[in-house]
Amino acid sequence: MNYLSAKTPPVREERLGAGIAFGGTCREVQCARAGGCLNLAARTFSQTQGCQFTLSQAIINTLRNAVIIMHGPIGCGASSIGAVGTSQTFKRLRDPNAEGLIWLNSNLDEADVIGGGEGKLKEAIRFAERMFRPETILIPVSCVPALIGDDVDAVVAEMQEETAAALVPVHCSGFKTKVMATAYDDVYHGILRALVKKPERRADRRVVPDELEEVRRRYRDSRTVNVLNVSSMSRPDETELTRLLNALDLQVRFLPCYSDAEDFQYALESALNVSICGTHDDYFLHHLQTLYDIPFLIDTIPIGRKNTARWLRKIAAHFDLSQEADRLIASEEQALDEALAPFRPALRGKTAFLGGGEVRILATAEILQDLGMKIVGFKGHHYDEFAEPVFESLDDVDDVLFNVATQQPFEQINLVKRLRPDLYVGHSGGGNISAKQGLPLLPLFGPSYNYMGFSGVFEVARRIRRILANAQFNKQLARHCPLPYRDSWYAQDPFSYIKAEG
Amino acid sequence: MSKFVDRPRFTCALGGALFTLRALPRTIPIIHASAGCGYNVFSAGSAGAGYLGGGYCGGTSWSSSNVVEREIVFGGQDRLSEQIRSTLDLMDGDLYVVITGCMVEMIGDDVQAVAEAFADEAAPVVAIPTPSFKGNSYEGYDMVLSGLFQRFTRPAAARRDTVNLLGLVPGQDAFYKGNLTEIKRLLTRLGLRVHTFFGEDETLRDLQGAAEAAHTLVLSDVYGVKSAQTLKALHGIPHTVLPLPVGAAQTSGFLRAAADALGVARPVAEAVIQSEETRYYDYLERLADIYNDVDLQRYVVVAGDANYAPAVSRFLADELGWLPALTVVTDFLDEAQTRAIERRFDAWESGLKPLVRFDTDTSSLERYIREAWPPSANERYYDSLSPTVLVGTVFERDLAARFGWPLLTVSFPVTNRVVLQQAYAGYNGGLTLTSDLLTLLVSGR
Structure with missing residues (x-):
């Protein structure tokens, strides 16, 4: 999979044939999907439900050392008001010095609807850089700038030259899709294009390479798995999954939630990417495999004993640790x-x-x-x-x-x-x-x-x-x-x- | 020209409109917008108003046409018509109000025309455009209220004893309902009938009967003024703009002004004021010891909207005997509005006046603190801005923690409190504010 040359990822109605309207039984919904007749349904009555812009905040609001610029009219991104306290608290579980949630809204008004919002976006980027000196500035793009034709990618390319923070546009206009989980693809699309790259270490620039160090690193990487966390999980969830994977002698790194920009570089030094939930991260993991040759596992979510055991066994099999996993699971189940x-x-x-x-x-x-x-x-x-x-x-x-x-x-x-x-x-x-x-x-x-x-x-x-x-x-x-x-x-x-x- | 905002302390016109409709009894909003608009402002507005919730409908139950690319290309009127029909069939209300998001306004859907086709339904269906590129949530309140006065309020003969009360924005003022209850209680004591539209025990009849009022009182220099002008234009009702009254002194002043505007005899008003002040100071007297024994006087920094910032600052100076050093008004205001708010800081009985700044950006507050009070230059003896209390919004939490100042959140957003019937307006509001502030100071005792 490689959609990175496109401005935006395809919507999930198209990429996954995802459906949003169905009533029946579990057997019927599976058959309907297999038959491809699930995704062309709508409602004659509907209720407000969130959009890919609001859902994109679920990941964006967790990133550390970042400022967010909601590019749209004044209300877009306001849902972050509900997250000001929790975002800071949970960031600080990872880094006690983490800052709170900081966002700007570019405040597109009637004049901008006619004249374009690019100037205001540039002003906001300059302000964010000068005032907060973040590592990353994320720019979720709402419906209005998409409709009036703001070229956000061009603004970002131009502004990146005078900005120390990495600029990450996230094209997540709500009206583009009925499947709001497309948000995850939009966020990962931005992260893949702007933040994911091989880390440059001072050691790599040595005239005489340190071979022992190199061997050590390769061994460490061969035992390291990235677990793709989701914002709806908790630090205690991460502690539990770390405990189980450590018991198999594997090292664990969690991303993208609560990561900072650098974490997306070091994440490339791992043997396997493990999904917690395919709905969240399949787009990212497919791309990491295509671009960096890192294998991935998308199967079940480790909730419930059978699912947890299945999840552990799939990981263990990759590292030829099946017997160890069986023993671990047996003792866990008994307890x-x-x-x-x-x-x-x-x-x-x-x-x-x-x-x-x-x-x-x-x-x-x-x-x-x-x-x-x-x-x-x-x-x-x-x-x-x-x-x-x-x-x-x-x-x-x-x-x-x-x-x-x-x-x-x-x-x-x-x-x-x-x-x-x-x-x-x-x-x-x-x-x-x-x-x-x-x-x-x-x-x-x-x-x-x-x-x-x-x-x-x-x-x-x-x-x-x-x-x-x-x-x-x-x-x-x-x-x-x-x-x-x-x-x-x-x-x-x-x-x-x-x-x-x- | 407007600018970007660093952590806006408001949502958009649609958000203001939705929380205004949420505050009306048995009113069903129908959102004509993208699928996320309603949910977004619900998440913001409920948490920001001390967990106000979605009301009778419930936020996630808000009817919404959820337009997508196809409607944006081909027009959304058919989809809206279908949605109005199904909403009438499914949801049980006495008034159905179509409000709009940015996208359907940009493509030019004629929502009035769509709504008019439902004129024969048992309950009225009205459409009020609320595009968010034309204003924030405060303006959404005026858009929707003006629209309702135009399309729902019926012509009526004026009654001399009836007054409309405007200017407290549901949701943007987390304490709107408690505040309305208190003000209405006081005006009722003057012998008046009061329409607040959103208060306890009110029904849609109050809104329908807004034209019965002889006068409109707007308790804000900014919010509700346009709606009052609409009432004047349509029904010839004059209005008076007064500041939101907090505490005994301001509220007594408010009652005198209200009595004059409504032709209530002064002695009637003075008798009410006398009895309210006696009751008020019966409670406040309790603090005479602790306030003085341990020195509970504080410097204070205030950040808030155009209603709360001046009213609370003045209360703290003229009644609580505190020292306001800085007040930041966090709304977008035009020049006339700015001047009106500035005047609210003049001629305080205490003779004090804080540094007053108008700024929508959250990060600006720290800069103004340095302006209001010279920062330490490592002098051996430094007269610091201390002890200080910060009265603001939840966005001030980090700043308060950094300076070690207690914080009371009063103005939107207020996500760190649960707000129910509490009020900061009126006599009762002054008591509550005093109690909340001094509680911060004695909580370690």
């Missing part, structure tokens, strides 16, 4: 079984509905099944090939409902009313809806909690028992706060507003 035993009685037989990213909901369902819970439905933000390996970890879900919808709480609410789960496991933004249905809710992810690896299974079990132990807050709300949908909606087919079209 986990003992730890879970006290939680099982409270959770056995409880039902759950899961909503959020396709990979994550399926993997989290594995934990729930492990605990004896029953899955009654899924709602995935979109659907594409990356869900398929995760399905293999689940038992008996062929006839379980699967709804493909990016947010779209109106479909969720209708489904939940029919299926009456004991627990909703959901993506952020939907709490309001579940609360007014009186349902206890486990967040699908949370950057301060552990969900991954073997310890993640225990943590999720512990939290579900806690959350189910008292749902009074949501119950009381449900009694007093009405939902905004007409009663007639609940009698209708939940998928009545999905239509087939381009």
Whole structure:
């Protein structure tokens, strides 16, 4: 794969045939994808859902020693207001001296809509450089400059000559795609073009090379894996995955989240790139293989014991460590079984509905099944090939409902009313809806909690028992706060507003 | 010409419009825009207003046409029409308001025409363009409110005892609802009927009946003025601009001005003021010991919007006896607005006046602190700007930490607090502000 000569990556509707509107069962959604008939669907009623610009912030906001210039009208990128505290806190888990989240908005107004916004962007770049002296200036480009034809790449090429910070344009105009996960490709596209390059070490410039040092380095690189983290995972998740990979005598480096610019150079010194979630990083990993010949592994996400074991075994096989991995997994499983035993009685037989990213909901369902819970439905933000390996970890879900919808709480609410789960496991933004249905809710992810690896299974079990132990807050709300949908909606087919079209 | 902004303390016109509609009872917004616009400003506006949430609809439930490239090329009116139809079928409201994002405005969709086709529906459907390249969230409030006065408010005979209250922007003022409750409580004591439109116990009838008012009070030199002008143009209602009152002195002044504007007899107003001040100082008296025993006087640096920055600074100087060194007003203002705000810093009873600066960039505050107070040159004896309290937004957190100053967040964004019914306006607001500030100082005791 190499799209780097293009200004922007292809959208995922085209590259992956990803779909955003579907209602059926798990078996049907897999068949529909295989038959190629998933991605030409839309809705006659829709709700605001995020776009590739807002989602690109998920990675961009984590980068250290960086300033972001939201190139667009004054509201674009405002969602970062919700991240000012968390971004700083989580950056400081990696670097205690990390700065907070700093962004500018180029504030395109009516005059710029007519005259172009390139001048304001240049001013903003100069200000960012002078005021903050960052290593990196990221420039996400919103809808308006794309439509008025600002040549951001040309501005960047011109300004790079007078700017010490690396300038990284990210072409993520919201109106270009219905699949907001295209955001990840946009961010990686920018990172690949501007930040990824072989590191230049002083040692490399020696007249007489130090051969012993060279051998050492090659050995170290041959035992180093990059794990492609996602902003929805936590430092405790990273600690757990590091523990497991260290146990196989492998060194671990996490990127891109919470990295600084240099990390993208040293990341090239590794034996394998390991995906946490194909939805996030397949574009990046394919390119690193094409351009730098680094093999990669995209399979399942290490959430749930089966998925974690499968993830570890695939990595171990690459390094010929399969037996070591088997021994590690056996001992981990035994310890986990003992730890879970006290939680099982409270959770056995409880039902759950899961909503959020396709990979994550399926993997989290594995934990729930492990605990004896029953899955009654899924709602995935979109659907594409990356869900398929995760399905293999689940038992008996062929006839379980699967709804493909990016947010779209109106479909969720209708489904939940029919299926009456004991627990909703959901993506952020939907709490309001579940609360007014009186349902206890486990967040699908949370950057301060552990969900991954073997310890993640225990943590999720512990939290579900806690959350189910008292749902009074949501119950009381449900009694007093009405939902905004007409009663007639609940009698209708939940998928009545999905239509087939381009 | 406008410029870039370093960490804007506001969102866009669409954001202001959405949180204004969110504050109206049983009102369903229909966003005609790209798929991310609504979610973006919801994430910003909810967290920034102390976790205001999406209200009756819920942010992620906001109806949105989610236009993509095809509509941008071929026009989005058909898609909007389809979305209005389905929203009416699905969502249960008493008023449906179409508002717009940048893209559909740039391609020239005629949203009025689309909305007019729904004139026979049981509930009104109105369309109000809110392009964000024409303004920020404060202006979005005026766009949507002016539009509603134009398209939803009905002509009516004026009632002498009825007043409209404007100028507190839902969401941009995290404390808008508590503030409206307090001001309305006081005006009611003057014997008035008050439409705040967004306050407790109000319904869409208040908005529909805005033309019954004999007068409009705008509690802001900047926000709500255009909406008041719309009311004047359409229904001949005069308006008076007054500053947001915080604390006893400002609020008593406000009540006198309101009484005069509305023809309430002065003795009536004085009796209310007398009873409110007695109650106020009954509480404040509690602090007479601790304030003086341990010296709770502070220097203060204030950063905030055009409503809070002058009002809070003046309260701190004239009532709490503190020393405002610097006040930065963080909005985009035109020359007339800037002059109006500057005048709010004149003739304080304390005789004090902070350095006043107008700047939208977050990083500028530190520069102005050096301007307001000479920095240390390593003198043996240095008269430092200390002890100091910073009253601002959450964007001041790093600065406060670096200087070791306690921070109270009052102005948007306020992500480090949970705001419910609290108010900073009026007599009760002065008590709450005093309590919040002095709590910072005694929290280690």
